[in-house]
Amino acid sequence: xxxxxxxxxxxxxxxxxxxxxxxxxxxxxxxxxxxxxxxxxxxxxxxxxxxxxxxxxxxxxxxxxxxxxxxxxxxxxxxxxxxxxxxxxxxxxxxxxxxxxxxxxxxxxxxxxxxxxxxxxxxxxxxxxxxxxxxxxxxxxxxxxxxxxxxxxxxxxxxxxxxxxxxxxxxxxxxxxxxxxxxxxxxxxxxxxxxxxxxxxxxxxxxxxxxxxxxxxxxxxxxxxxxxxxxxxxxxxxxxxxxxxxxx
Amino acid sequence: xxxxxxxxxxxxxxxxxxxxxxxxxxxxxxxxxxxxxxxxxxxxxxxxxxxxxxxxxxxxxxxxxxxxxxxxxxxxxxxxxxxxxxxxxxxxxxxxxxxxxxxxxxxxxxxxxxxxxxxxxxxxxxxxxxxxxxxxxxxxxxxxxxxxxxxxxxxxxxxxxxxxxxxxxxxxxxxxxxxxxxxxxxxxxxxxxxxxxxxxxxxxxxxxxxxxxxxxxxxxxxxxxxxxxxxxxxxxxxxxxxxxxxxxxxxxxxxxxxxxxxxxxxxxxxxxxxxxxxxxxxxxxxxxxxxxxxxxxxxxxxxxxxxxxxxxxxxxxxxxxxxxxxxxxxxxxxxxxxxxxxxx
Numbered sequence: 039x040x041x042x043x044x045x046x047x048x049x050x051x052x053x054x055x056x057x058x059x060x061x062x063x064x065x066x067x068x069x070x071x072x073x074x075x076x077x078x079x080x081x082x083x084x085x086x087x088x089x090x091x092x093x094x095x096x097x098x099x100x101x102x103x104x105x106x107x108x109x110x111x112x113x114x115x116x117x118x119x120x121x122x123x124x125x126x127x128x129x130x131x132x133x134x135x136x137x138x139x140x141x142x143x144x145x146x147x148x149x150x151x152x153x154x155x156x157x158x159x160x161x162x163x164x165x166x167x168x169x170x171x172x173x174x175x176x177x178x179x180x181x182x183x184x185x186x187x188x189x190x191x192x193x194x195x196x197x198x199x200x201x202x203x204x205x206x207x208x209x210x211x212x213x214x215x216x217x218x219x220x221x222x223x224x225x226x227x228x229x230x231x232x233x234x235x236x237x238x239x240x241x242x243x244x245x246x247x248x249x250x251x252x253x254x255x256x257x258x259x260x261x262x263x264x265x266x267x268x269x270x271x272x273x274x275x276x277x278x279x280x281x282x283x284x285x286x
Numbered sequence: 287x288x289x290x291x292x293x294x295x296x297x298x299x300x301x302x303x304x305x306x307x308x309x310x311x312x313x314x315x316x317x318x319x320x321x322x323x324x325x326x327x328x329x330x331x332x333x334x335x336x337x338x339x340x341x342x343x344x345x346x347x348x349x350x351x352x353x354x355x356x357x358x359x360x361x362x363x364x365x366x367x368x369x370x371x372x373x374x375x376x377x378x379x380x381x382x383x384x385x386x387x388x389x390x391x392x393x394x395x396x397x398x399x400x401x402x403x404x405x406x407x408x409x410x411x412x413x414x415x416x417x418x419x420x421x422x423x424x425x426x427x428x429x430x431x432x433x434x435x436x437x438x439x440x441x442x443x444x445x446x447x448x449x450x451x452x453x454x455x456x457x458x459x460x461x462x463x464x465x466x467x468x469x470x471x472x473x474x475x476x477x478x479x480x481x482x483x484x485x486x487x488x489x490x491x492x493x494x495x496x497x498x499x500x501x502x503x504x505x506x507x508x509x510x511x512x513x514x515x516x517x518x519x520x521x522x523x524x525x526x527x528x529x530x531x532x533x534x535x536x537x538x539x540x541x542x543x544x545x546x547x548x549x550x551x552x553x554x555x556x557x558x559x560x561x562x563x564x565x566x567x568x569x570x571x572x573x574x575x576x577x578x579x580x581x582x583x584x585x586x587x588x589x590x591x592x593x594x595x596x597x598x599x600x601x602x603x604x605x606x607x608x609x610x611x612x613x614x615x616x617x618x619x620x621x622x623x624x625x626x627x628x629x630x
Contacts, residue, residue, distance in 0.1 A: 115513040130508040132501040134571040143501055144512030146494055157492035182301070 043106055044069050045208050045239035046091065051100035053086055060086040063100065064265045066258045068208060068239040073230060075242045075250040078260030079283055084243050086263070088210050091241075092124040093117035105207065123201035124210040127217065129193055133186035137178060138163030140185055141170060141200045170199040174232055191222030198229050202236070209233055210241040215249050227253050247276045261285055307620050311564045311580035311613075318584060322591040329595060340594065342473055346541075348586035349479040350375075352579065353534035354550065354557035355564075356486040357527030359578045362561050363490075364523050365503045365570025366423065366430035370437035371531040371557055374415045375550030377445040378535025382408025383454035383545025386461055401461040401540075408536030408545075409529060415441050416528025420521030434524075438554075445547035454545040465540025475537055482533065487575040489526075499523060503570030556585055559606060563613045584609060 044067040053061040061083050068074045076084040090097040093111030102109050104120060111117040114124065131140050139146070142163050149159040164181040171178050176195045185193060194214055201209045211230070215223040230253045233240055244250050250257055251271045259266040259282040266282045306313070319335050326334035334340060354371045361368045386404035389395045395403070415437050422433040456462075467474045490496035498519050502509040509516050531550065538549040564581030566573025588609065589602045 114511065118513070126511075128507065130505065130511040132504045132508045132571075134500060134504040135497075139497065139501075140508075143508065144498070144514045146497055155488075155492075157488075158494075158497060 042070060044103075045105055046241075047101075047103040047106075048087065048091070049101040049103065051087065051090060051097045051102060053090055053095075053097045060263050061090070061097070062263045064260070064263070065100075066256070066265065066268060068241060070207075070239055071234050071237045072255045073234050073240045073242050073253050074256045074258060075244065075254035076258050076260060077244070077247070077250055077279055077283060078266075081262075082260035082283070083263040084260050085212070087260075088124065088212065088241060088243065091117070091208075092122055092210055118204070121205065121207035122210065123204065123206035123208070125194070125197045125201065125212065125214065127213045129197045131185045131193060131196060134184050136164070136167070136182055136184060137171065137188075137196050137199065138165075138167035138181060140196060141167055141203050166203055167199065170203040171195065173202055173236070174199060174229055189222065190218045191225045194218070194222075194226050195229055198233060201238075202233070206238060208239045208241065210243075212243050213245065214242070215244060215246060223249065247279060250279075251276065259283055308565060308574070308577070309580075310616060310620075311577050311584060314563075314609075315580050315584050315587065318587050318591070322587065322595065325595050334591065334594060338471070340590070342468075342471075342476075344583070344586045344590045345476045346473050347590055348582045349475045350534050350538060350550070351553045351556035351560055351585060352479055352582035353482060353537065354531050354553055355560035355578045355582050356482060356575065357530030358557045359486070359561050359564070359566060359573050359575060360490065360496075360499055360523050361430070361527045362558070362566045362568060363503045363570060363573045364499050364520070365506075365568075366520075366523070367434065367558070367568070368419065368524060368527045369431065369434040369554065370415055370419060370441050371434075371527065372550035372552075372554030373438055373441035373445055373547070374412050374528050374531040375535040375538065375553065376547040377415070377441045377448070378408040378412050378532040379538045379549040380445050380449040380454055380535075380545040380547055381411045382536040382539040383456050384448065386456045386458050386539070387454070390458065397458045397460045401458055401464065404456075404458075404461060404539070405464070405533075405536040408539065409532040412528040412532025412535070413525065416525040417521065419528065420524035423524060424517040424520035442547065449545060449547045456539060456543050456545070458543075461540045462543050463540075465537060465542065475541065478533075478537065482530070483575060483579055486530075490575055495519070495522060500571060503572075505571075556582075556606075559610045560585055562610055562617075565613075565617060567617060581613075 046068040048064060048066050050063040050065055051061055052063055064083065064087055066074060078084050089095055091102055093114045093116050096110050096112065109120065132143060147159040147162045148156045151157045167181055168178055174195050185196060188196065214226050218226065227249060230240060230242060242253060254271055257269045257271060257279060259279060261283060269279065322334040326332055354375060358368055358371060382404045385407035386400050389400040389403045390397065419434050419437050422428045423430050464474050469477060490499070498509060498514045502514065502516055502519055506516060535549055539545045560581035561573060561578050562568065563584050564573065564577030566577065585606055588605045592602045592605060593599055
């Protein structure tokens with residue numbers, strides 16, 4: 039673990055929806071090059087905390103610090119501009135577009151044809167795609183191919199490639215292995231380690247304890263909106279984590 | 287463990303095959319023209335395609351449905367549909383005719399200036415139905431089919447009301463020349479439509495607007511998460527589509543020297559057919575202007591060609607209908623082959 043300042047610091051964050059206390063004084067840190075897994079049952083608050091971090095909604099109390107600066111983003115777009123990339127389970131890729139076009143979706147580069155006519159710079163998009171994907175050991179030969187032509191694990195890599203290209207400091211991955219077959223799950227876990235090697239902070243949400251134990255540096259256990267404990271994979275067992283998740 | 291996945295999981299056909307698949311509407315157009323050529327030579331002893339009059343007629347014939355289909359291409363790529371275009375065209379045709387008469391009679395403008403202002407008025411009046419369509423669909427979440435069907439009725443009523451239930455004749459030689467004249471043998475209508483095609487092709491293939499239309503049509507969630515203002519995008523798409531119909535209406539008035547509320551009535555389905563024959567999917571996310579141009583030409587060649595070889599004109603409806611169905615079947619097959627994509 040790095041001894042520098044945490045990329046993300048969640049301090050006693052609370053969030054209520056009406057009478058339901060979805061988060062109650064939750065705290066944890068994510069350091070550069072660290073994978074923090076969020077474990078917990080459905081409704082334990084894992085999704086709520088990542089939505090608060092990624093700007094889907096604002097938290098009520100407590101502090102979220104990004105590299106020491108307090109944040110409370112109004113929109114996911116704002117979070118993204120500040121280097122927080124969230125990769126949802128559905129990936130949100132436009133399947134009819136190429137990898138490059140997806141990486142640049144919403145901020146496509148332009149060049150000038152004949153010096154005056156602005157057109158989309160598809161070459162730049164393709165090259166950036168190749169670069170970002172190569173840094174994931176994913177060597178794309180058909181850059182013009184639509185994302186629909188790629189498998190689930192490869193699409194996960196594309197979504198991660200987007201985060202890398204835009205220099206995300208913190209990558210939040212929501213159930214990245216859930217919809218995949220076993221070989222693809224292995225590849226995605228390798229991608230997570232690769233991202234860690236690049237010094238990103240990673241929040242990894244999964245129902246699968248085996249995956250969590252394989253990639254996580256810290257496991258933050260949620261129970262009923264509260265932080266039920268933080269463990270390191272080498273110093274705990276799956277049984278202990280399950281006990282923390284269900285209580286008792 | 288590293289990842290060595292090098293290629294797409296499903297094997298993609300060779301780029302050349304993909305390219306031909308995307309141009310299939312043009313291939314079909316060539317086959318169609320060849321068919322009529324053989325038939326015309328065998329039955330009439332005359333050439334179908336090597337006849338400047340036929341070419342001019344087919345091109346002029348294609349202009350009106352094509353002007354509607356250009357905007358419809360954007361709408362269909364965005365996974366929408368615009369059913370109001372036929373009567374937006376009618377409304378614009380009537381307004382353009384009134385404007386030509388008004389500016390000449392009341393302002394005493396010379397015919398040329400009156401013609402320009404008439405075309406402008408006819409085209410710009412379409413902003414109103416386009417804006418309403420867009421706002422209904424984007425902000426009130428009304429399905430495009432219903433929203434534009436409502437506008438179909440309103441534009442229809444407005445067009446007949448403005449026309450007083452009749453056609454509105456004009457007497458303006460310049461305006462008539464726009465609709466019927468030629469420059470170096472090329473009909474003015476064809477030139478104007480060609481320019482519109484170039485502009486629309488540029489907008490669809492080279493601007494953020496076009497790129498976001500593709501993304502939005504394929505995945506609304508992806509577009510929204512990428513920070514695209516999807517509401518503004520939707521409004522723009524329906525505005526563009528209506529303005530295209532407005533231009534078509536203004537051109538109609540020149541061609542027939544009269545504004546007519548029913549000007550675009552039979553053309554709405556032709557516009558959708560042209561887009562679909564051109565390779566767009568009604569599910570959104572795919573389609574090109576080049577394809578739509580070929581689609582409009584296919585329809586025009588069928589309609590004109592059947593008349594040329596003396597087949598009863600009603601067969602053209604059957605033929606165009608069959609072509610639409612075949613196009614969709616071909617499209618589905620191709621989608622299965624390639625994972626579904628058409629980009630210019």
